[in-house]
Amino acid sequence: MSSLDRAAVLSDLAAMIANREMVRPIRVAIDGRTASGKTTLANELAECLRGSGREIIRTSIDGFHRPKVERYARGRHSAEGYYYDARDLPAINTLLLNPLGPGGDRWYRTASFDLHNDVQIDQAPQFAPADAILIVDGTFLQRPELREGWDLAIFVETSEHVSEHRGIARDTALLGGTEATRQLYADRYRPAFALYESLAAPALSADAIVNNDDFERPALRIREGGRLFAMFRKLQHS
Numbered sequence: 001m002s003s004l005d006r007a008a009v010l011s012d013l014a015a016m017i018a019n020r021e022m023v024r025p026i027r028v029a030i031d032g033r034t035a036s037g038k039t040t041l042a043n044e045l046a047e048c049l050r051g052s053g054r055e056i057i058r059t060s061i062d063g064f065h066r067p068k069v070e071r072y073a074r075g076r077h078s079a080e081g082y083y084y085d086a087r088d089l090p091a092i093n094t095l096l097l098n099p100l101g102p103g104g105d106r107w108y109r110t111a112s113f114d115l116h117n118d119v120q121i122d123q124a125p126q127f128a129p130a131d132a133i134l135i136v137d138g139t140f141l142q143r144p145e146l147r148e149g150w151d152l153a154i155f156v157e158t159s160e161h162v163s164e165h166r167g168i169a170r171d172t173a174l175l176g177g178t179e180a181t182r183q184l185y186a187d188r189y190r191p192a193f194a195l196y197e198s199l200a201a202p203a204l205s206a207d208a209i210v211n212n213d214d215f216e217r218p219a220l221r222i223r224e225g226g227r228l229f230a231m232f233r234k235l236q237h238s
Contacts (some may be wrong), residue, residue, distance in 0.1 A: 005217040006044075008138070012220055013208060014048040017133060017152060025057070025100040025128045027149060030137040031202055032156030034189045035167030037212040041156055042137035054131050061138025063111030064092045068118050076183060077190035087138075088112055089145045097149030099125075100134055108134075142202040155206035160190060160212045 020026055028055050030042040039060065046058040065071065066088050074081035095109040107125040113122050130133075140146075142153050158166075165184045168178060175181040196202065203209060211219040 006215075008220050009210060009220045010044055010048045013045055013050075013210070014153065016208060017045075017223060018049065018052050018054075021151065022151065024102070024104065024130055025106065025132040025134055027100055027134045027151045028136065029141040029146075029150040029153040030135065030156060031141040031153055031206065032139070032212075033158055033163040033193050034139055034185070035163045035170060036156040036158040037166070037215065038137040038139075038156050041154075041210060041212070042135050046135050049133055049135075054133055055129050057108070057128060057132055057134040059096075059110035059134075059136055061087060061092065061136055061141065062115060063113065064096075064226070065115045066114075067120075067232060077187035079188050079195060081196050082188050082192040083140060087140075089143075091163070092146060093149055096120045096121075096134075096136075097146070100128055100132070101149060106130070106132075127221070140196050140200070142205055143196065143200050147200070147205070150153045152208075153202070153206045154208045154210060155203050157203060157209050157211045158213050164190070 017026060017028055030038045030045070032038045042058065042060075046056045064087050066073050066085060071086050072081060073085060086115075091112040095112055098104055099106055099108040106128045108128055109123045109125055111121060111123050113119070141150070142155075164182075167185060167189070168181050171184075172178050172181050175184055207223050209221045211221075219230065223229075
């Protein structure tokens with residue numbers, strides 16, 4: 001029964017995107033806290049939309065980091081550094097969002113930086129069909145510098161406790177152990193998201209909100225006419 005709940009949410013989101021009529025690619029942001037489940041939802045949604053026969057461009061904002069010396073210039077634990085310095089915002093607009101937007105030539109790139117090797121990359125451009133769907137996951141996607149680059153924004157809503165529990169379990173090996181990871185979430189990721197909320201109010205401007213606290217039974221609200229409406233599904237029992 002629980003898997004049907006998530007499938008229904010994905011079906012409703014896919015319909016919301018596919019039914020958006022445009023003469024150029026649709027640019028979709030999957031936004032939310034660190035470890036809220038953005039990447040998983042974006043991957044599932046991309047798979048769901050591939051059945052439409054349209055080209056799906058699936059990528060992450062993580063392909064547009066800035067060099068380590070710039071990302072950590074304010075300190076490894078700085079929340080302001082994470083919000084203001086982590087990603088190359090002009091590159092996101094110039095290489096990815098603007099080419100697929102109004103008046104764009106549809107020659108786009110999905111990355112400008114190799115995070116693992118800490119070096120800039122010059123990726124070959126790719127050409128998007130007019131009916132392509134771009135799905136990008138990442139943090140802070142509705143910030144003022146990027147907001148106009150999206151045609152639809154989906155906000156993945158999770159409580160602070162749930163997202164940090166998931167994130168610490170996921171990132172412990174990568175970030176130097178449980179306590180070091182917990183400290184980074186407390187000092188860097190949590191306050192950076194609070195800063196983002198104060199500057200951009202992402203849940204208020206999103207076209208849809210997926211509450212992902214219960215991964216198997218997410219709740220969906222879709223904005224219509226300026227208001228958010230909850231989507232209810234009646235499960236069919238055999």
